[in-house]
Amino acid sequence: MIKVSNLSFSYKKGGHRVLSGINIEFDQRSTAIIGQNGAGKTTFVKLLKGLLKPDEGEILVHHFDAKLKTAAEMARTIGLVFQNPNDQIFKRTVLEEVMFGPLNIKMGKYTAEKQAIKALKMVELDDKLEMNPHDLSLSEKKLLCIASVVAMDTDIIIFDEPTIAQDHQGKEKIREIINELKNNNKLILTIIHDMDFVAENFERTIVFNEGKVLLDGDTRFVFSQKAILSQAKVEPPGITQLAERLGMKNTILTVDEYIRVSGTM
Numbered sequence: 001m002i003k004v005s006n007l008s009f010s011y012k013k014g015g016h017r018v019l020s021g022i023n024i025e026f027d028q029r030s031t032a033i034i035g036q037n038g039a040g041k042t043t044f045v046k047l048l049k050g051l052l053k054p055d056e057g058e059i060l061v062h063h064f065d066a067k068l069k070t071a072a073e074m075a076r077t078i079g080l081v082f083q084n085p086n087d088q089i090f091k092r093t094v095l096e097e098v099m100f101g102p103l104n105i106k107m108g109k110y111t112a113e114k115q116a117i118k119a120l121k122m123v124e125l126d127d128k129l130e131m132n133p134h135d136l137s138l139s140e141k142k143l144l145c146i147a148s149v150v151a152m153d154t155d156i157i158i159f160d161e162p163t164i165a166q167d168h169q170g171k172e173k174i175r176e177i178i179n180e181l182k183n184n185n186k187l188i189l190t191i192i193h194d195m196d197f198v199a200e201n202f203e204r205t206i207v208f209n210e211g212k213v214l215l216d217g218d219t220r221f222v223f224s225q226k227a228i229l230s231q232a233k234v235e236p237p238g239i240t241q242l243a244e245r246l247g248m249k250n251t252i253l254t255v256d257e258y259i260r261v262s263g264t265m
């Protein structure tokens with residue numbers, strides 16, 4: 001559904017290449033995009049969303065060249081939840097905020113309101129419809145931004161650091177939302193630094209390093225590649241490292257797996 005070929009990009013014409021020679025074909029697997037600060041992850045998703053244009057290469061979205069799609073067409077296909085909710089919030093009530101996106105892509109008012117309320121139920125903010133978004137806590141603001149994108153019913157949803165500013169309960173909520181979206185056949189791509197969350201929730205992981213793809217595969221495979229990960233200064237999840245130190249042969253991704261496997265040893 002998204003195919004990226006030979007993608008390169010620099011912010012200044014002829015300047016430093018922030019991304020070069022990227023080839024990725026996304027399928028329905030939920031995918032984590034990881035890598036050090038400055039590796040090019042946010043730039044990459046902005047290119048996917050059409051907010052930036054490639055210097056070289058091609059992005060096909062549902063078999064059509066993203067360059068030829070209008071901003072409105074891209075908005076109907078790919079939703080992006082920004083890292084900082086304050087970059088996204090500007091309406092006076094929670095309901096107006098979440099209806100803005102659907103109305104902007106020309107959904108009728110009735111459908112937009114229905115979609116907005118459904119999305120607000122999913123993130124459990126449907127009891128705050130008339131509140132001013134700026135009076136919500138940071139964690140609630142992040143959930144509001146997720147609802148704003150979910151309400152647009154795009155096939156592809158990209159999250160940029162969804163677990164930042166979330167406590168344990170907030171992370172559980174994000175996990176449930178991602179699972180529900182996956183069950184609704186949405187393609188979920190997520191930029192994230194929280195390796196435990198990656199191991200527990202994403203089927204595929206792509207490691208960016210200095211503007212290139214260093215590793216790409218099933219999450220278990222990626223976290224088994226310790227030497228390559230260290231080049232990108234990425235550490236596998238704590239439980240994966242502990243299991244390895246204790247001599248477990250298979251790559252362990254979660255505490256539950258660890259308990260199961262150690263019970264059979």
Ligand SMILES: Nc1ncnc2c1ncn2[C@@H]1O[C@H](COP(=O)(O)OP(=O)(O)OP(=O)(O)O)[C@@H](O)[C@H]1O
Nearest residue numbers: 011012018035036037038039040041042043044208
């Ligand atoms: N608007 C911009 N103008 C010029 N350079 C930029 C701009 N945005 C990002 N960069 C540079 O592009 C490179 C990649 O940045 P990007 O934000 O894509 O990395 P990242 O992997 O998302 O990092 P982080 O994990 O910190 O968000 C960095 O060197 C950054 O300084």
